Amino acid sequence: MQILNRRNFIKTAAAASALPLVGRAAFADEPLKVGYIYLGPVGDYGWTWAHEKGRKAMVEHFKGKVVADYVENVAEDASATPVIKDLAAQGHKLIFTTSFGYMDQTLEVAKAYPDAKFEHCTGYKHADNVATYNNRFHEGRAVQGTIAGHMSKTGVIGYLGSFKVPEVVMGVNSFALSAQAVNPNIKVKLIMIDSWFDPAKEAAAAETLANLGCDIIATHTDSPAALQVCEKKKLFGFGQGADMSRFAPHAHLTAIEDIWGPYYISRAQAVLDGSWKGGGDSWWGMKEGSVVISPYNKAVPANVVAAAEKVVAGYKDGSYDVFTGPIYDQAGAEKVKKGERMPLGTLAGIDWYVKGVQS
């Protein structure tokens, strides 16, 4: 029997005419699918945990209009590309890639999926459907440096870094500059362990810094290991990404907390409204409430708390910026003139350390 006969034709025409209705009904009900890829486990109690908190806050805010999935433990290499591609292929229209090392992979997938929207955290490359977002953690570092400058007895403070990327470099510089504002002769010893998360190596590096005379250690890595070493050696340290005082009740002076919820809510809302634009960079900070300082340890004297709070207030009303000149690099060259503020664009790509940092 011929396929193309009258009966079949009527059947297919009837079915086809119903399609637009089906399509419209589905679109109206379908929630926005948002995807996340995380560097570490959500249980790292630091960087990834903070993003996960933000994701949960976003989902709760939209009450069903937005659903979000995440993939954790995604390595910062070529293996991230299929993961991002998979999320895009599954219909996630807004995808957050939450670490610097996903930069090129995000762009590659974004080219293949032009109607999905991508947001890369702490990166600097853009496209029509790729935006970047960052957090002004260095404002929190300025608070830490202020406290360290006041409280260090040896005049040597330590910084446990991960990779030499702008995000970490500006943290080191902010820490150093704010400590030097209190004690101009203070020295900052820096160790980069080439990993965001390696508790045993973080502990060994913290021991090394302590052995080299540091009595306050800030960390840019994702586990509380360094704080535990500080607690054991009766030194002081700071929490990273979350309040880590339960790991080191005496050593934990304060912590920088990343609050991603409001940002994620605003971006999902922008996609729902249709106002989302790629190609730009969002850089929130204390003023917007995405960087928060956790409660101070009892061991911090009242005048130091006051100094720290002054920094916070200064950032909130815009009157203070730790990257105000004169700023010299390690070789002694003047990089920022007296009274001028380093432009955010320069800061976003910074790759040199300030004077006083021993790396």
Add this chain to the structure above:
Amino acid sequence: MTLEFLIAALVTVVNVSTPILLAATGELVVEKSGTLNLGVEGMMLLGAIAGFAITYIAGDPQWSDSAPWLATLAPWLGVVAGAVAGMLGAMLFGVLALTLGANQVATGLALVIFGTGVSSLIGAAYVGLALTPFDQIFPDNLAQDPVLKLVFGYSPLVYFAFLMVGAVYWFLNRTRAGLVLRAVGENDVSARSIGYSVIGVRYAALAFGGAMSGIAGAYFSMVITPLWAEGMTAGRGWIALALVVFSGWRPGRLLGGAYFFGVFMTLELYAKASGFSFLPSQFWASMPYLMAIVVLALMSARESGGAEAPACLGKTFMPDA
């Protein structure tokens, strides 16, 4: 560079080297019996979460109020739990590779993935919790003294590691049972024909190896950083495997090799902090492995080098009878 500074650096070296030494000692016995168990990383993670979980539960105030001895006993229970967890992982490997005859390399790798996954699953409930470190057992005047702490300042597991290296050497070279184990590893068919149970000996060796790897893992979650974090061993299990080969399957050289690695891993950190930044940091991170290659090349240039592996290493033993 004062003596105290040097001592403090050496203490760091010991802390870094001990877990690798523990796991490698266990793996040495396993490989001497002819089995190649690549699953060290998985067994370490199983041991890490088991040790942490049991120590945490046993140290919970609700128990110790009615049984204060439980609180002091808690870390020891944790170490035992770590050993048992590692052993269970090894037994799983044994059933697949020894009894069922599966390819040992593939089974070992599967054990790594299995151990990583199961430990993450169980560990999800333990994230964000902390223990008191299972640290010094000698009194403060010995353990905290800037010079004497080189000998007295460590966790019991460090002394245990030293003892086990000596015990393994004595066992392998001075006892009949050790001779049987070596025979099984060198020529399984002959050992079987004399009447020794090849599979049985290999299971026993696996149990020991699993226990040691489990304790090595517990060292991470109970001594170095008393918390649980997924994947917290960060590849040390692979270093332990390399170390066994690097040592030529000799316990004495294993001790030296573990500290060799530890020295270079610690040297990397000191170099970075002291301003040797004219060399990129990745160079320092790769130093331990580069040095291992250099030493291996030098060793195999000698006559006897290279022919030291147990002859039956990795070969499946499936008797016809």
